[in-house]
Amino acid sequence: MAETFKCPSCSAPLEFEGRPMQKCRFCGSNVIVPASVVQGSPHFGGVGNLDFGDLSALKGKALKIAEIQNLLRNGRKIEAIKVFRETFGTGLKEAKDAVDAMERGQGFDLSGMQVVTQTSATHFSSNAQNLETAKKIGYTVGGSILGTFLIVALLIVGVIALAFYLISRTINNVIDKPNVTRTTPSTPPKNSPVPPVSLTQQLLKFGGEGTGAGKFKDNRTVAVDQDGRIYSADYSGGRIQVFDAAGNFQTQITTDTTRTVDALAVDRKGNLFVLQGYDVYRVAAATGETLGKYRVDSASGMALGLDGKLYVATRYDGITVLNGDGTKVRTMPLGKDLNIDQIEKIAIDGTGSLFLIDRQNSAVFKLSPEGRLLTRFGGKERRADDSRTRDQFDTPPMSIAVDSRGRVYVSQLSRISVFDGDGRFLNDFSVNQVFGMAFNDSDEMFVAARPYVIKYKLNF
DSSP states (O other), rough: OEEEEEOOHHHHHHOOOSEEEEEOOOTEEEOOOOHHHHHHSGGGGOOGGGGOHHHHHHHHHHHHHHHHHHHTTTTHHHHHHHHHHHHHHOOOOHHHHHHHHTTTTTTOTTTOOOOOHHHHHHHHTOOGGGGSOOOOOOOOSSSOHHHHHHHHHHHHHHHHHHHHHHHHHHHHHHHOOOOOOOOOOOOOTTTTTOOOOOOOOEEEEEBBBSSTTBBBSEEEEEOOOOTOOEEESSSSSSSEEEEEETTTTEEEEOOOSSEEEEEEEEEETTTEEETTEEEEEEETTOOOEEEEEEEOTTEEEEEEOOOOOOEEETTTTTTEEEEEOOOOOEEEEGGGGGOOOEEEEEETTHHHHHOEEEETTEEEEEETTTOOOOEEEEOOOOOOOOOOOSSSSSSSEEEEOOOOOOOOOEOEEEEEEEEEETEEEEEEEEEEEEEEEOTTTOOEEEEEEETTEEEEEEEO
């Protein structure tokens, strides 16, 4: 598995691409890769695999920053600003802001500053006007800029030294052990292939096209209670059907027939919550009696926490938290700096961390229980050949669920992608028209795959 680290600008998980500096495919920032990631990667054993760019320019900038810091220590701030402008080609204000940050011991963002490497300066020296077209390289930097440059420089020296050491040790081993006996692994019999292990095993399937008992027209939601009863609703018509653990039809509950059913959830006290439009209905699961109706403007999804509270996501305003009886506990506004365009679905894990689907960006955002961004993953960016990596989404995500191990499942109609709690891709498997997902206490998965409900055992 590729080494990963978080983008210091947007907190998205990035895979190490074999270079000490690379571009974040989520926010577009150019990021300096942590030294620990570079050292721990398979690329570390071969210097030729690492692209360090113009090393002379890197060394020169590090020395210039050291000179600037020395000027600051000696109280020569105006000279420090002048050196900064000459080094990075910035305006007076940008240089002053950066030097002020250095004086306070803070990091700063070099994105957008013009940096001319030794190679590019030579290329354009014949025409002074072309210096304006010299390549701009942005660095997203945290902490001490000088420390970052020195770490990269030391890392380069270490890589080269390690490469020479490994090469010499390999040569010595060959010379000292010329008579090593090599054994050829035995070939397994051709008639005994190892059967592939399926990621999923279908345990139950029921439903089918229709309007009678146990049939669906367009079911897109599913929920399971602590006793194994299964609930699934047609998208329109307010028709919710209840089944026992074996998939046998038990009864039907009808709510608002004029609005779509957007989400279902059932708690351990026998309350069935139904999201229709901007209203959350609380229904007695045993009798179908409506016990309450609660208005949440712009509601788009909901999920139950282990604390029994109901977390209702709104498309643009954040998250509203309700008690089981519908009383409002609090609201969690989401800052504009999160860059979430439109929340569609929500899930919550056992620690209280929230997972939100942003369909506009085809991404998943993980928030702390207080609403602070922890990471984001997924996305819809394409490669140069118009393909996508497996950790991205083929189509806008339809639903999201979390199992008891904290693994996150995201459905995209014909595929379910699985991530760990930090957003690292684990696996995926094919499905057919899956909209809603739910788990029971045994981590068996139930999906609303119109016009069926399917129960899976997961073998991973």
